Amino acid sequence: xxxxxxxxxxxIFLLVRVFSxxxxxxxxxxxRDANALILSVLEAMPRGGGYSATMETTHRLxxxxxxxxxxxxxxxxxxxxxxSGATYLVFLQALQRLxxxxxxxxxxxxxxxxxxxxxxxxxxxxxxxNGPGTACLFHELNLGKNFTSFExxxxxxxxxxxxxxxxxxxxxxxxxxxxxxxxxxxxxxxRFWSSNQPVGFGEKSVPRARIxxxxxxRLETPENIVHVLELAPRNPYLGGLIHRxxxxxxxxxxxGVETLMVPK
Numbered sequence: 001x002x003x004x005x006x007x008x009x010x011x012i013f014l015l016v017r018v019f020s021x022x023x024x025x026x027x028x029x030x031x032r033d034a035n036a037l038i039l040s041v042l043e044a045m046p047r048g049g050g051y052s053a054t055m056e057t058t059h060r061l062x063x064x065x066x067x068x069x070x071x072x073x074x075x076x077x078x079x080x081x082x083x084s085g086a087t088y089l090v091f092l093q094a095l096q097r098l099x100x101x102x103x104x105x106x107x108x109x110x111x112x113x114x115x116x117x118x119x120x121x122x123x124x125x126x127x128x129x130n131g132p133g134t135a136c137l138f139h140e141l142n143l144g145k146n147f148t149s150f151e152x153x154x155x156x157x158x159x160x161x162x163x164x165x166x167x168x169x170x171x172x173x174x175x176x177x178x179x180x181x182x183x184x185x186x187x188x189x190x191r192f193w194s195s196n197q198p199v200g201f202g203e204k205s206v207p208r209a210r211i212x213x214x215x216x217x218r219l220e221t222p223e224n225i226v227h228v229l230e231l232a233p234r235n236p237y238l239g240g241l242i243h244r245x246x247x248x249x250x251x252x253x254x255x256g257v258e259t260l261m262v263p264k
Contacts, residue, residue: 034094034144034219035156038177041093042193049079049200061085062114071096071109079200083175084128086195087158088114090177091127091219098222111228120239123228127175129238131167131246134158134175135215135255136238141227144220146255148213150190155179158217159192165212168246178216179203213248215255 057080064078065071073096075089092112117125119133126137135146138158153159161174176192183189188208196204237246237254 034098034222035154037097038090038094038156038219041090041097042177045090045193045201046076046079047200047202049081049195051082051195051197051200052080053082057082057085058114058116061089062116064089065092065112065114067109067113070104071112075201081195081200083194083196084133085114086193086201087134087175087177088124088127090193091158094219095222095225104226108226108228111231112225118239119242120235120237121233123231126235126238129235130169130171130173130241131238132160132215132251132255133238134160135217135251135257136235138217138219139254139256140231140235142221142224144218146215146217146257148215148252148257150181150208150214153178153216154218156218158219160215160217161192161211162213162248163210165248166245167248167251168241168244170245171241181208215251215257 057078061078061081064074064076066074071092073089073093075093078085078089095112112123114124115122117123117128119125119129123137126140127133129136132146138144138146147153155178157178159176159178161176163172163174166172174194174196176194179191179193181188181190182205184205189205190208190211191203191205193201193203195201237250
């Protein structure tokens with residue numbers, strides 16, 4: 001082989017190695033089915049423990065999420081519990097299992113801590129807010145798609161249930177993880193996991209007709225969690241819902257959902 005041709009092959013080989021290595025270094029997460037992983041997290045979650053939405057419960061949740069040296073979650077310490085705290089524990093454990101090594105820097109890890117943030121502030125403050133908290137976080141960080149179709153929902157999707165048409169100050173909602181649909185004596189049932197009244201951690205089924213609306217959030221690009229430090233300190237829409245009324249149309253617009261599909 002001529003010396004010039006040999007040099008060209010060597011240069012091509014080195015370029016392939018450099019760029020493929022760089023691509024691998026940028027991705028903090030392997031290519032895996034996040035929904036399947038979320039379901040495996042649920043299998044390992046404790047059961048029961050009671051439901052309570054008090055400041056003491058939030059303190060227990062805070063103690064259950066340690067971020068000094070990576071993400072360490074001890075869900076047993078977060079009992080009793082409430083719905084948004086329960087689903088946040090699952091979200092963090094999914095990130096923990098998807099993470100390869102310790103590639104997330106300490107700033108990102110610290111931003112995931114529960115520190116009593118008010119509604120709309122930081123990651124936990126968004127997740128715990130009234131309205132489409134999880135969906136807004138997914139939209140702001142491009143973690144995955146938000147949608148309203150029960151027909152497109154898959155087990156392992158995060159789900160915000162609205163029991164009535166109210167969004168905001170007077171809403172009645174529930175943060176859950178969708179598990180599937182079934183027919184029970186001719187009634188379509190929706191099965192989900194969360195912290196449910198009164199037992200706490202566990203599964204529950206309700207007639208689909210009881211749900212006024214729902215927003216689903218599917219974790220598709222968890223590697224984008226590295227952009228959490230670029231989040232605005234406060235989401236003003238979510239932060240305001242504790243004092244004012246909103247609407248489903250506004251909630252969908254704020255979470256990047258373009259079409260309204262009302263469950264029937």
